[in-house]
Amino acid sequence: MLFDMDGTLVDSEKLWDVALQELAREYGGELSEDGRRSITGTSMAESMRILHDDLGQPERxxxxxxxxxxxxxLELFRTGLRWQPGAFALLGAVRAAGIPTALVTSSGRALVEIALDTLGRDNFDAVVCGDEVVAAKPHPEPYLTAARLLDVPIERCVAIEDSATGVASALASGAAVLAVPETPLPDTAGVHQVESLTGVDLDVLAGLLADRAGATG
Structure with missing residues (x-):
């Protein structure tokens, strides 16, 4: 199992909203809704490029x-991190079943270390951070790296994501993909969308792998 973090396991996107808007106001502007949507799931470098362009200040x-x-x-994560609906139960069920599990996130290691205080370090056999790969999402490298660290073929992995960027990364890697987007994504072959992780269980995950095998068999 390959889990994204922000917006998938924890409701951290609201915290990113706070930080990004605060910085935009420091620069004398407001981050647009389109700009914020474009930032979701991207690397820090790409996020800052989008922010600066959105504000009309590309020279920053x-x-x-x-x-x-x-x-x-970092300040906000220490005090305001909350689980997404159904995420705690699903992660617990996956771990109780002994399924190898990785956290695959665009966030940097320093931030992830704080998040793991909430998520539980023992819940993951591997952690792949955005500042520890050469190519970040939407490139498939983060998910391919996680599968390699787990010693599980990527074709036998289910990736759970919330953003279009993350879904593209997981899909390109060859994993089966379960998307939990804040707003529905365009229908894409190989991607199953749900409104929340509430009600998602091991049977649902197994079904995704079976469907994927049937589609490629």
Missing amino acids: DAEISAAWINARI
Whole structure:
């Protein structure tokens, strides 16, 4: 099992909203809704590029902005991290069944270490962070790396994602994909969408792998 973090396991996107809008206001602007949607699931460098372009300030230094965001989001994660509906129960069921599990996130290691205090370090056999891969999502490298670390063929993995960027990464890797988007994504072959993880169980996950095998067999 391959789990995305932000917006999938934990309701952290609202915290990112706070930090991004605060920085936008520091720069004398407001981040648009389209800009925020484009940022979801991207690497920090890409997020800052989108933010600067959205504000009409492409000349700003991405490293300075990223440092500001990282400092603020670390503060917010320490006090405001909450599970997404159904995520705690599903992760518990997966672990109780002894299924190898990885966390695959675009967030950096420093932030993930704080999140693991909520998620539980023992719940993951491997953790792949956005600042520990050469190519971030939507490139398939994060998910391929996770499958390699688990020593499980990617074709036998289910990836759970919430963003279009993350879904593209998981789909390109060859994993079966379960999407839990805030707003519905375009219908895509190989991607099963649900409104929340509430009610998703091991049978549902097994069915995704069976459907994938049938489609490629």
